[in-house]
Amino acid sequence: xxxxxxxxxxxxxxxxxxxxxxxxxxxxxxxxxxxxxxxxxxxxxxxxxxxxxxxxxxxxxxxxxxxxxxxxxxxxxxxxxxxxxxxxxxxxxxxxxxxxxxxxxxxxxxxxxxxxxxxxxxxxxxxxxxxxxxxxxxxxxxxxxxxxxxxxxxxxxxxx
Amino acid sequence: xxxxxxxxxxxxxxxxxxxxxxxxxxxxxxxxxxxxxxxxxxxxxxxxxxxxxxxxxxxxxxxxxxxxxxxxxxxxxxxxx
Numbered sequence: 001x002x003x004x005x006x007x008x009x010x011x012x013x014x015x016x017x018x019x020x021x022x023x024x025x026x027x028x029x030x031x032x033x034x035x036x037x038x039x040x041x042x043x044x045x046x047x048x049x050x051x052x053x054x055x056x057x058x059x060x061x062x063x064x065x066x067x068x069x070x071x072x073x074x075x076x077x078x079x080x081x082x083x084x085x086x087x088x089x090x091x092x093x094x095x096x097x098x099x100x101x102x103x104x105x106x107x108x109x110x111x112x113x114x115x116x117x118x119x120x121x122x123x124x125x126x127x128x129x130x131x132x133x134x135x136x137x138x139x140x141x142x143x144x145x146x147x148x149x150x151x152x153x154x155x156x157x158x159x160x
Numbered sequence: 161x162x163x164x165x166x167x168x169x170x171x172x173x174x175x176x177x178x179x180x181x182x183x184x185x186x187x188x189x190x191x192x193x194x195x196x197x198x199x200x201x202x203x204x205x206x207x208x209x210x211x212x213x214x215x216x217x218x219x220x221x222x223x224x225x226x227x228x229x230x231x232x233x234x235x236x237x238x239x240x241x
Contacts, residue, residue, distance in 0.1 A: 040215065055230055070218050115218045
């Protein structure tokens with residue numbers, strides 16, 4: 001299940017989305033992109049909405065742009081051998097580089113963005129440019145991996 | 161656009177800390193080496209373009225699509241559902 005730890009502060013924010021209507025969440029749960037998502041300069045704030053309790057998917061919904069939402073998943077659920085090589089500078093920007101304990105899996109989480117065409121069996125994961133979220137301060141970035149073997153389109157389901 | 165002619169093993173400086181080398185020329189392929197500070201992102205031009213394209217496609221997924229997916233997964237692959 002794709003989920004971040006629930007945080008609470010005193011401030012709630014409300015915004016409109018095209019898919020989920022009016023949403024109210026605690027501001028402490030907002031994910032902030034430290035650099036723009038390529039193609040989406042107008043929005044830096046997102047929230048993660050789990051799809052269902054037992055679903056491997058979640059929606060990364062923009063707070064600033066009602067119609068912008070990405071379906072995301074834990075890439076290792078579908079690609080067990082996924083070995084992303086993340087640029088050190090990207091980890092520094094997200095404040096998860098440096099000390100060894102900061103580079104541990106608990107400090108950040110990685111999500112793959114999915115593209116779901118009309119025939120959902122042909123859905124693909126972008127393994128070249130996953131999203132990394134610092135799970136302690138909710139800073140995020142869509143990073144470009146140096147791995148040459150990954151592209152923006154990998155089929156999730158094998159033909160059967 | 162500035163156009164310079166270089167031979168194999170020759171290079172070009174961009175600013176003080178970026179250097180571009182011609183490493184090998186074979187048929188119509190040129191192998192290029194890049195020395196740049198680690199905070200300067202270096203990618204093949206088509207990579208960034210393909211990420212913008214893929215993000216645009218991904219961002220317009222209708223809500224119902226995920227419902228269909230969940231059904232496919234439950235039927236085909238209960239392990240991952």
